[in-house]
Amino acid sequence: MAKRPASPRAASSRDSGAPSPARRKTLSAANLSALGADVLAELLMQATVGDANLKRVLKLELAAAVGVPDLALEIDKRLTALEASNTRVSWRKRPELVADLLAHRRMIVDRLAPMDGRLALDRLVSWFDLYPGLATRVKDPKGELSALFFDAAPDLATVASTVGAEALPILAEAVETRLSDWGGWIGRAAPAMSEPLASGLLKALTVGRARPTGRRALVVRKLADRAGDVEAWAAAFSDEDRLKPDVGAEIARRLAEAGRPVEARAALDASRPRAPAPSRLGLRIKTPADPEPSPLWEAAEIAVLDAEGRPDDAQTARWTAFERTLSEAPLRAHIARLADFDDVEAIDRALAFAAGWFDATTGLRFLINWPALREAAAMVLARADELHATAEDTALWAGRLEGRWPNAALALIRSRARALARQGLSRSEEVRALSADAAHLAELPGGLDTLPSHADFIDELEILSPAPRGRLWR
Numbered sequence: 006m007a008k009r010p011a012s013p014r015a016a017s018s019r020d021s022g023a024p025s026p027a028r029r030k031t032l033s034a035a036n037l038s039a040l041g042a043d044v045l046a047e048l049l050m051q052a053t054v055g056d057a058n059l060k061r062v063l064k065l066e067l068a069a070a071v072g073v074p075d076l077a078l079e080i081d082k083r084l085t086a087l088e089a090s091n092t093r094v095s096w097r098k099r100p101e102l103v104a105d106l107l108a109h110r111r112m113i114v115d116r117l118a119p120m121d122g123r124l125a126l127d128r129l130v131s132w133f134d135l136y137p138g139l140a141t142r143v144k145d146p147k148g149e150l151s152a153l154f155f156d157a158a159p160d161l162a163t164v165a166s167t168v169g170a171e172a173l174p175i176l177a178e179a180v181e182t183r184l185s186d187w188g189g190w191i192g193r194a195a196p197a198m199s200e201p202l203a204s205g206l207l208k209a210l211t212v213g214r215a216r217p218t219g220r221r222a223l224v225v226r227k228l229a230d231r232a233g234d235v236e237a238w239a240a241a242f243s244d245e246d247r248l249k250p251d252v253g254a255e256i257a258r259r260l261a262e263a264g265r266p267v268e269a270r271a272a273l274d275a276s277r278p279r280a281p282a283p284s285r286l287g288l289r290i291k292t293p294a295d296p297e298p299s300p301l302w303e304a305a306e307i308a309v310l311d312a313e314g315r316p317d318d319a320q321t322a323r324w325t326a327f328e329r330t331l332s333e334a335p336l337r338a339h340i341a342r343l344a345d346f347d348d349v350e351a352i353d354r355a356l357a358f359a360a361g362w363f364d365a366t367t368g369l370r371f372l373i374n375w376p377a378l379r380e381a382a383a384m385v386l387a388r389a390d391e392l393h394a395t396a397e398d399t400a401l402w403a404g405r406l407e408g409r410w411p412n413a414a415l416a417l418i419r420s421r422a423r424a425l426a427r428q429g430l431s432r433s434e435e436v437r438a439l440s441a442d443a444a445h446l447a448e449l450p451g452g453l454d455t456l457p458s459h460a461d462f463i464d465e466l467e468i469l470s471p472a473p474r475g476r477l478w479r
Contacts (some may be wrong), residue, residue, distance in 0.1 A: 043134055046457040061105065065112045073120045077128065080117065084131050085108055087139070102143065103153055106132070114160045118311070122168045130175060136186055154186075158193035166199035173202070177209040180224060188220040195227035201229035217241050227474040235259040239272070250278045250298065254305035269309045278302065289309070300332060302452035307335070316342070327355065331362055331371050360384045365391035365400075373402050382406050382413035386455065389416040393424060396435060407446065411453040419462055423469060431470035440466075 052107050061083065081218070083105075094102050110132055118125035119354055136154050166196035179187040195203055207228040211217065217225045222241040229238035229396040239256045246252050251284075253276020260269035278296045298306070303326045308367035323339035326332065340348045356377045362368030365388045372381035385392070385406070394402065399421040403414040420430075422439040430436060440463070445454045447459040 022431070041131075042265065046429045062108050062112075065108075065116075073117070073124065074116055074222075076112070077121075077124050079390070080109060080113060081130050081131075084128065084135065087135055088423055091142065094139075096144045096146070099143060099145060099149065102139075103149055104152060106135070110157055110160065114164060116285055116306050118164050118167065122164060123171055126164050126172055126175060129157075129161060130179060132338050133161070133179075133190060134183070137183075154190065155193055158190045159197040161190065162194035162197035162202075162451040163196075166197075166202045168201065170205060173205045173209055176206055179257075180210060180221070184224075185298070185420055188224045192224050192227040195231045196225075198228075200232060201226045204234065207234060207237055211237055216243070218243070235263050235265075242330050247272070248276055250276050250302045252276065254299070254302040258305040258308045261308040264312065266309060266312035266314075269312055273305055277301070297329065300330060300334075303335070307338075321422070328358065331359060331367060333371070333374065356380045360387075366393050369402065370398070373405060376405075378405060378409070382410035385413040385416050385420075389420045390423075392420045394421060396421065399439075403442070403446075407449075411446050411452040412456055415443055415456060419447065419456075421464060426466045426469040429470060431466050436466070458464075 007247050065076065065079050068079040087106075087243075109467075110129070113125050113128045113132060117128065136150075139150060145151065165176060180191055191206075198206075207225065210221070210225055210402060211230070216222075225241040228233070229241065235256075238259065242252055242256070247256060253272050256281065257269045257273035257276070260266075260272060278298050286437070303322065307319050307322045307326070308315075310322060320339055320342060323335040326335035327339065340351050340355075343351055356372065356375070358382075359368045359371045359375075359377075360380055360383070362371070369381055369384055369392065372378075372384060381402070394417070399417060403417045405412040406417065418439050422436050422443065425431065425433060425436050443462060444459050447456075453459075
């Protein structure tokens with residue numbers, strides 16, 4: 006069938022490279038700009054009817070085009086009006102208010118700050134200071150208003166970092182006088198601050214002052230994190246808290262990473278987990294054993310050993326931590342520091358240790374997650390009766406094993422079904438689904454290797470179930 010010739014208009018459009026009429030009607034910035042300034046201005050004026058926020062944004066843009074003082078004045082007028090208002094804001098009006106606040110924040114950060122950072126910072130601080138008053142009169146069950154101010158914290162950090170040293174007294178005064186709100190905002194802003202700003206603000210809040218407590222201590226620690234000042238970070242804890250194992254461990258780890266092993270060892274030893282005082286039971290005095298260290302404390306001890314130049318002891322501690330908790334992190338760290346071939350031997354030893362773990366389910370989870378599926382399959386077949394996997398874990402692990410070890414997947418499925426049958430749930434929907442999965446796996450090549458038939462498995466469920474007799478599904 007002959008092709009229909011293209012219309013002259015279409016051919017002309019292709020030849021000239023001009024966009025088609027359909028594309029020219031698409032709502033886009035390029036197509037709108039082609040309408041011309043006069044048309045767009047008229048459309049915007051029409052759009053402002055009944056839209057107070059759009060009218061404010063346009064006035065702000067016009068002020069920005071005139072100059073910095075005019076833009077700052079327009080922003081001040083709106084912030085002052087919002088601060089002075091006592092009108093309660095319903096949930097219907099809340100989105101409009103949020104949009105208004107967001108628009109003024111964007112004008113401060115995106116338009117005013119590049120032109121005059123100090124003026125922008127002053128207005129941004131005033132913008133944040135609106136929150137306490139707004140919080141008392143805005144119905145905000147979803148926390149949208151609070152989130153708006155917390156989300157603005159990185160903008161505060163950016164503008165203040167641009168201003169530099171001049172921002173320090175402004176931010177310090179805000180924290181000191183309005184800590185309940187500004188503590189949270191400065192803490193949120195700290196990671197985005199320049200290091201000099203964080204360091205300067207940290208000194209302004211700590212030097213020559215009492216040890217910080219409560220919310221102020223949290224702000225100091227956030228700033229110390231950004232400034233890399235481990236001493237200031239540690240000093241924001243009370244002497245009593247520094248003796249707590251996890252607090253002392255974190256202090257020790259930071260000191261070790263800062264290359265100060267002596268102080269790190271002192272902090273670690275001071276916070277070593279210890280048993281409570283002996284108690285008298287009748288005529289005997291019972292002395293409890295020291296508690297096991299937490300993973301955080303063990304990790305700190307390893308960091309301190311490395312900082313002290315004791316790599317062999319650190320390796321021993323990593324292996325001990327793995328053996329005590331069956332945790333991947335210390336084992337992977339241990340293996341990463343071994344020479345070739347030594348790491349293979351260590352992995353084999355670790356997998357064998359996990360396969361023999363006293364809690365079969367925990368040991369299997371480790372092998373599946375490592376991943377060591379061959380070892381996991383062997384463990385399932387050897388210790389199926391000891392497993393107590395959840396429905397989610399059973400489905401996930403059986404799916405991982407099914408491809409190469411269908412008999413192990415089948416043993417895992419049956420283990421879950423037996424556990425439910427012992428609870429009198431042999432006729433539940435879950436056991437019905439497990440039975441169907443077991444029937445499918447039993448039909449796969451190798452699915453029944455070393456395992457009883459599916460019919461025998463169903464009979465076993467009948468025997469295990471305390472429910473009234475009656476044939477189960479096959």
